[in-house]
Amino acid sequence: MRPVYLDNNATTRVDPQVVAAMLPFFTEHFGNASSMHAFGAAVGGALKTARQQVQSLLGAEFDHEIIFTSGGTESDNTALLSALETQAGRDEIITTSVEHPAILSLCDHLEKSRGVKIHRIGVDSRGCLDIEAYRKALSSRTAIASVMWANNETGTVFPVETLAELAHEAGALFHTDAVQAVGKIPMTLAKTEIDMLSLSGHKLHAPKGIGALYVRRGVRLRPFVRGGHQERGRRAGTENIPAVVGLGKAAELAALSMNDEQTRVKALRDRLEAGILASVGNCMVTGDVDNRLPNTSNIAFECIEGEAILLLLNKEGIAASSGSACTSGSLEPSHVLRAMNIPYTAAHGAIRFSFSRENTEQDVEQVLAAVPGIIANLRAMSPFWQGDGQASADFNPTYA
């Protein structure tokens, strides 16, 4: 079976050009960037180049605004914890109910362990933020507002530039988890009021375990990982040079393929979506379809389980993902779809297809050939499917 990978919001394939850029830094240029000899110097230059490549992709003003970390999760944790420690008298965090666990689970922990007040701003049925509630939550107690640039499940894009300005009016810092947005939508951070931004290598064809935190010049940062003086004392630990070089190369390639992402990749996504909507009844696209990442489609199929769809897609060689976290052993729909109040009967059968520049028309054809049959078979077995497009009244219509 020809494999079709449509789970690029979970992780991406490392680009062969990224691998090629990394290879010399394992066996040839293996020095420690902090060393005072030629081996160290060779590596120091590569570190600087990578920093400039990431700076350029983000449209940041200075290369030293980029701090390399172990990934999106560490960047998110660093931003929030630092904000709490650098602003006396400000002890509240504003975030949203649809963030990645890297933010939400940290906030839960801070709330329980330190009594930090967390405002989790809700979204409407398209996943758009309740701006009025966000405005009202901001106060002289707010340390930081953290809102993702784009949602990983639905692709919905948030108005982070405006949200950053509102945060500043209240004297608070603004952070954005841009892990899904970087490389997919153009950004010029120098022209925004965003103070901190998280990105992750493995969501843009670089390796796993490398990421960056952008910290605007002048914003105080309290290190999360303490030790040596690497990264100007802001993130300790010997730099993972091969991965840093890979992230730099991936940033350069992402800038070059941004146009392709906005046109060809988006067209593939739109064709898949239109094809499914035309051939399968009782399904809906979730998220803000007018304001979405170009690569993401989240489709909710009524009256069937997302896990079952994934298993049958997998048999056809197709990799996608479902909204519910089957790993947790629960069949609760994802917190994102719940926050959007997507009807339970549909949220349960939500499937996310996420594209990258590596996908082709053939991929779309293969999925379109498989999906209608899979959905029909599963619905034929579903006790909740009445055959007339209506879910049975027995199908639990509410969330736990």
Ligand SMILES: *Cc1c(COP(=O)(O)O)cnc(C)c1O
């Ligand atoms: C993947 C992801 C993360 C986590 O990044 P890692 O590098 O895997 O730690 C954080 N936020 C969002 C929105 C993500 O999609």
